[in-house]
Amino acid sequence: MSILDSLTLTRIPDEDEALRTEVRAFLSEATQAMPAHIRARSWGGYNTAFSRQLGAKGWIGVTLPKAYGGGGRSAFTRYVLVEEFLNFGAPVGAHWIADRQSAPLILKYGTEAQKQFYIPKVCRGEAFFCIGMSEPNSGSDLASVKTRAVPNDKGWLLNGQKIWTTNAHHCQYMIALVRTSGTAEDRHKGLSQVIVDLSLSGVTVRPIEDLSGDSHFCEVFFDNVQLGGDALIGAEGQGWEQVTAELAFERSGPERLFSSIVLFDQWLQYVRTPQGKTEAAQRLAGKVLTQLAPLRAMSVAVQQKLVQGESPIVEAALVKELGTTLEQMIPATIAEDLFARETEEVPVELLMTLKYITEASPSFSLRGGTRDILRGMIARGLGLR
Amino acid sequence: MSMNDNDLFADAARQVLAGQCTPAVVRAIEAGGRTAAATQTLWQQLEGAGLADALLDQDDGGAGLSLGQVFGVLEQCGAHALPLPLAETLVARALLVHAGAQPVPGSVALAQGQVLADGSWHCALVRSGAMVDAVLVQTECAWRVLKTAEARCAPQACALDAALTWSAVQVQAVPVVAVAAQQQVRTLQAAVVAAQMAGALNQVFQRTLQYANERQQFGRPIGKFQAIQHQLAVMSEHVFAARMAAQLGCSGDGVQPDRLRVATAKARCSEAALVVAELAHAIHGAIGFTEEYDLQLFTRPLHAWRQTAGSEAYWYGEALLAHDGMALDVVRRITDVESVH
Numbered sequence: 001m002s003i004l005d006s007l008t009l010t011r012i013p014d015e016d017e018a019l020r021t022e023v024r025a026f027l028s029e030a031t032q033a034m035p036a037h038i039r040a041r042s043w044g045g046y047n048t049a050f051s052r053q054l055g056a057k058g059w060i061g062v063t064l065p066k067a068y069g070g071g072g073r074s075a076f077t078r079y080v081l082v083e084e085f086l087n088f089g090a091p092v093g094a095h096w097i098a099d100r101q102s103a104p105l106i107l108k109y110g111t112e113a114q115k116q117f118y119i120p121k122v123c124r125g126e127a128f129f130c131i132g133m134s135e136p137n138s139g140s141d142l143a144s145v146k147t148r149a150v151p152n153d154k155g156w157l158l159n160g161q162k163i164w165t166t167n168a169h170h171c172q173y174m175i176a177l178v179r180t181s182g183t184a185e186d187r188h189k190g191l192s193q194v195i196v197d198l199s200l201s202g203v204t205v206r207p208i209e210d211l212s213g214d215s216h217f218c219e220v221f222f223d224n225v226q227l228g229g230d231a232l233i234g235a236e237g238q239g240w241e242q243v244t245a246e247l248a249f250e251r252s253g254p255e256r257l258f259s260s261i262v263l264f265d266q267w268l269q270y271v272r273t274p275q276g277k278t279e280a281a282q283r284l285a286g287k288v289l290t291q292l293a294p295l296r297a298m299s300v301a302v303q304q305k306l307v308q309g310e311s312p313i314v315e316a317a318l319v320k321e322l323g324t325t326l327e328q329m330i331p332a333t334i335a336e337d338l339f340a341r342e343t344e345e346v347p348v349e350l351l352m353t354l355k356y357i358t359e360a361s362p363s364f365s366l367r368g369g370t371r372d373i374l375r376g377m378i379a380r381g382l383g384l385r
Numbered sequence: 386m387s388m389n390d391n392d393l394f395a396d397a398a399r400q401v402l403a404g405q406c407t408p409a410v411v412r413a414i415e416a417g418g419r420t421a422a423a424t425q426t427l428w429q430q431l432e433g434a435g436l437a438d439a440l441l442d443q444d445d446g447g448a449g450l451s452l453g454q455v456f457g458v459l460e461q462c463g464a465h466a467l468p469l470p471l472a473e474t475l476v477a478r479a480l481l482v483h484a485g486a487q488p489v490p491g492s493v494a495l496a497q498g499q500v501l502a503d504g505s506w507h508c509a510l511v512r513s514g515a516m517v518d519a520v521l522v523q524t525e526c527a528w529r530v531l532k533t534a535e536a537r538c539a540p541q542a543c544a545l546d547a548a549l550t551w552s553a554v555q556v557q558a559v560p561v562v563a564v565a566a567q568q569q570v571r572t573l574q575a576a577v578v579a580a581q582m583a584g585a586l587n588q589v590f591q592r593t594l595q596y597a598n599e600r601q602q603f604g605r606p607i608g609k610f611q612a613i614q615h616q617l618a619v620m621s622e623h624v625f626a627a628r629m630a631a632q633l634g635c636s637g638d639g640v641q642p643d644r645l646r647v648a649t650a651k652a653r654c655s656e657a658a659l660v661v662a663e664l665a666h667a668i669h670g671a672i673g674f675t676e677e678y679d680l681q682l683f684t685r686p687l688h689a690w691r692q693t694a695g696s697e698a699y700w701y702g703e704a705l706l707a708h709d710g711m712a713l714d715v716v717r718r719i720t721d722v723e724s725v726h
Contacts (some may be wrong), residue, residue, distance in 0.1 A: 003621075004590070004621055004628065005460075007629055009633065011722060086710060087713040258713075282702055283698060286704035287697070288699030288702050289654075289716065289719075290648060296716050297387070297629050318625050320623055321618070372615070374618075375614065376611075378616060378618040378621060379618050382621060384608045
């Protein structure tokens with residue numbers, strides 16, 4: 001048996017599915033007034049009031065222990081929640097990273113004091129995190145990071161620069177991958193993760209406008225930022241192992257399948273009207289759905305492996321690669337369909353959503369590991385490297 | 386029947402096929418067709434192993450498996466490029482027993498037919514039609530089992546296939562088979578074809594991976610070149626997804642596949658067939674294009690299966706029809722299987 005025939009059909013447990021009805025009722029109402037082209041941003045969207053509302057409902061940190069303010073539920077409960085958030089285009093960006101990876105990371109590697117300090121705030125939708133990985137000269141080659149935390153009598157003195165940091169301008173905290181010993185030539189050795197309070201003196205956050213006009217990512221400068229001794233998360237020198245584990249969780253989730261789903265649903269609505277319905281559109285809908293359904297089944301099956309404590313890194317890379325390819329195919333083929341018609345009487349909201357997703361789609365196969373890096377990981381998993 | 390028993394059956398199929406359905410045997414069957422000694426021998430071995438009866442209840446001499454539980458067997462058929470209609474025979478025998486009809490000995494193909502003005506039944510394309518003993522035909526009015534020996538036979542593009550016609554007299558001479566009303570021959574065939582495609586896709590991929598690791602150019606295995614690695618990564622993605630889709634197509638109890646799931650399975654596997662076969666040949670170079678090299682024994686069937694029981698475009702038209710509402714709910718309707726084997 002190889003990786004490629006390792007997945008079996010998996011059913012989301014009924015007790016986790018049970019939450020779907022309630023979440024959907026809430027989201028139908030909460031997102032009703034939001035136009036589709038705004039909802040299309042989903043986890044790129046940002047709304048602190050909405051995050052706090054979800055926190056109050058107990059829908060952030062559902063998998064984290066109750067002792068730290070979490071829900072004490074299974075990973076599949078979170079899967080159902082997130083799937084609904086994404087499909088409704090709920091503006092979940094503010095707490096997204098904290099919920100998905102920062103709080104679980106703190107739970108796994110943090111000290112008791114760190115857990116008690118950060119996790120309850122995350123669960124309430126009050127503390128937002130960003131991920132400081134990339135640097136101007138460290139993109140796909142992440143091990144070459146140069147930002148450095150040097151130990152001193154007060155803790156760690158931080159100097160350097162991060163870039164492409166999503167939502168840094170809205171977050172209180174960053175978990176940064178930094179060098180704590182050795183040099184860039186030491187590669188995976190000597191890297192650590194530190195929690196940076198972005199309100200500290202010496203931190204400068206500058207938003208970068210993307211090609212669609214949004215400013216969701218930033219560059220972040222550290223100029224002699226004094227961190228406390230308790231800023232270190234996990235073991236010194238274990239940063240690379242910690243980051244790698246984090247990425248497996250990041251890659252197979254529903255957010256790698258549904259980035260274009262608000263657009264697709266808008267288009268479906270149009271295609272179901274008498275003026276929108278054509279045979280070509282019907283086929284296109286089938287093409288998307290017959291790719292999306294197996295992917296969702298795979299994503300659920302990979303989730304099951306994660307639940308069982310396995311580390312399906314290559315499987316996750318395969319799902320992300322296929323998922324982002326589909327996410328990018330959707331706006332391209334919808335545009336082809338809409339403008340293959342004699343009429344140009346297409347709902348403006350649909351076209352605005354199409355415009356946004358068309359412009360955003362290059363990022364789908366960049367964030368969380370570029371297409372080429374993932375193909376390299378797959379090749380390694382196949383024994384070619 | 387647990388997962389373990391299911392795997393045992395697939396293992397049994399693997400053993401029989403690995404030993405008996407060798408590349409030499411596949412070539413002999415393709416060259417000689419129905420009368421080739423290899424054809425008769427291999428069919429008897431498959432029957433001997435009880436594979437053709439696996440979907441029958443234990444009381445009827447079968448193994449009492451569901452379509453989902455023979456997925457592994459069907460995959461093995463594809464992985465060994467089995468040129469005999471074992472999958473179709475499995476399904477046909479189960480349908481006949483469930484309909485209370487007389488069992489039919491030998492191999493049975495599945496086909497959609499039409500009733501012509503003179504009352505004769507015509508099947509324009511019967512896969513394995515030149516090989517089988519009988520065909521289970523569904524027309525717009527009924528199902529019947531018709532013997533190929535009596536049919537008027539016209540050649541098809543592939544020598545093992547045929548266009549078959551039975552006169553009104555011949556048709557009336559055999560009883561109607563009372564197959565459950567919701568069954569559709571094309572859906573059934575697409576489900577088992579997709580499962581075989583999943584097996585063949587993986588086989589083509591594994592052979593290409595091995596070739597890339599062995600073939601040396603510029604002083605190293607070609608699999609060390611990033612361009613080849615990325616092509617293999619793309620192949621593996623399609624193999625991975627197609628298998629999951631094919632599993633969905635065969636999921637469920639009994640021998641009643643779900644049409645929306647089958648649409649997903651057959652469309653996805655057909656898409657994958659095109660990409661995987663193309664890249665396999667690109668990576669193999671000229672040797673893969675020769676008759677004597679075994680790759681073609683698997684890539685040719687991939688194309689033929691894509692062209693069987695509806696291509697991807699046929700099934701694309703299907704997926705949306707059944708449902709309103711959010712895309713997620715259509716997807717959940719396809720992926721949330723009632724029971725997991």
